[in-house]
Amino acid sequence: MRCGITEILPAAASRGLASLLVVCLSSSATLSNAQQVGQFVEPIFRVAHEEEVSQAPQMASRITPPAAQSPLNLELHPGEHPLMPAMRVAQEGLVRIDTTIADYSAMLIKEERIDGVLSPKEVAFIKVRHQPFSVYMFFLQPHKGRECLYNSGPNNTKGLLNARDCGFKKRLGVFELDPDGRLAMNGQKYPIYKLGVRNLVTELIDVANNDTQFGECEVQTKQSVINGRAATLIEVVHPVPRQNFRFYKAELFIDNELKLPIRYASYMWPQQPGQEPPLEEAYTYVNIKLNNGYTDADFDKENVEYFK
Template sequence: MSLPARLFGVTALLIVAQACVAQELTSPVYRVANDQTAPQPVAGPPVRTASAPAGATRPKGLENSPFNIYEVPGEHPLMPCLRLAKQGLAEIDANIQGYSAILTKQERIDGKVGDPQQLAIKVRHEPFSVYVKFIKPFAGREVLYNSAKSTTKLTAMEGSGLYRRFGKISLPVDGRLAMHGQRYPITMTGVRFLTEELLRIGTEDIKYGECSVEYGVMDIGGRPCTMIKAVHPTPRKNFRFNIARIFIDHELRVPTGYDAYSWPIEAGGQPVLEESYFHTNVVLNPGFTDADFDENNPNLFK
């Protein structure tokens, strides 16, 4: 399943050699030809999303999950995920104005998997705004995006070192400096964006077969979460990943974790990590004001 790992795309503002232990990766040697697409599945009957229809069953592994996840005979394996994502998006829009969290992320960029990064983040949904303070590495680095001020620029400042003397600088959100060392721009941050992408990509994926889905309940950061694992066993041009997993917090009812893996480099090898994003210490609706996303706030960019 192509679950774009877009829980967060933060901004590195300087071209500084990032000291990280990295793994050099190459393209898998046994991939099928890129012009081969997965076969179409047998179309299933329309499914109501409000409640489980007659004949629906609950997948294995969800005995302790609070979510209304069910399968209908003959439908694509991703359909339960799409129904859950639609419900989740509606709940986010109705109930969540913003949140704060500690984000731990790890990404493969230019064939290398970098060291984990840990960041303190604040996200506001309307107007969409993101504030980031790096914990490690690059401790003290700050990044701010406020769509009410600009939809194309962000403000950033280093926490220490030579470039600290330049103070706050404005950068294009998708420019070379802002994207250095990042897979995604800051505008793709957050649980709402992730949920929208699940719907968009999942809607494309159900056009094809070669997909299996597993479910379970796992503790993430000491909190029970429902785990959804989607697997595309055969590399195809229409699939982004071999394996993708999403973790939905039982109490918060939002996806707090996500990771994705590409196909093994060689036959019999292990899937290769592409991206991983996990949120801990999540606080929903902490009562943000405009000052929390104001670059002139004396408590920011100190």
């Protein structure tokens, strides 16, 4: 459900101009795909400014031991909808993000179904700043070297998307696009300003608010491990297809140490009884590093480390 990829196409020769397609959307993949992220190496960028960081970055350790029980309070109160405990956890998580996390970096993996077809897995190294909302992405798969950069406008209004392709298309240079425009959204579900764990949490709260108005909702929680990280898995199932519901099954993995969602996946209803539900979308965040002290220079298209 969130934001991620850049693609640039050559221009129409009749106009003698470079035309392009740039799309940035939140990324992820199936669990087996997510486990392969270790083969990718994130790019290393020099510090933009020699400024003191108010707090040391918090790096999620590679491996955390599985917990016997969830550190989250998922107690179901008598008579309430099965989604309410997860809703409270999400609302508390949103407050925690807004009060304790200024920025983060991560490896982001994405798979999305577009027009009925599951797109190839995308992997990108990302930097995200919450205020003002800014995103930098460097793609590692399938087109290594693609880059995109987004900064929100005044008062977090919609800003512009800067992007450059890789390979021989690099000579087209860096282009500015409307993130909601036809070129930017071609073959994508979400614009880049929907990217990130905070946007994921707010979207899930909106979906849960809708679903709590209806029955036919089954919720299970259990302890799990994903990419070596101990996590609480919240699984939501709508057994009967209804227009009110966006998915058949959704899985949300919340990191037990960071108290952040590190994977979301949703599946549609099987076409035939007994079939596996088809994956609709999945987003996985790996190697999250919190509070890096990013400045405007980290999201400046003139930064010498970007678009080289």
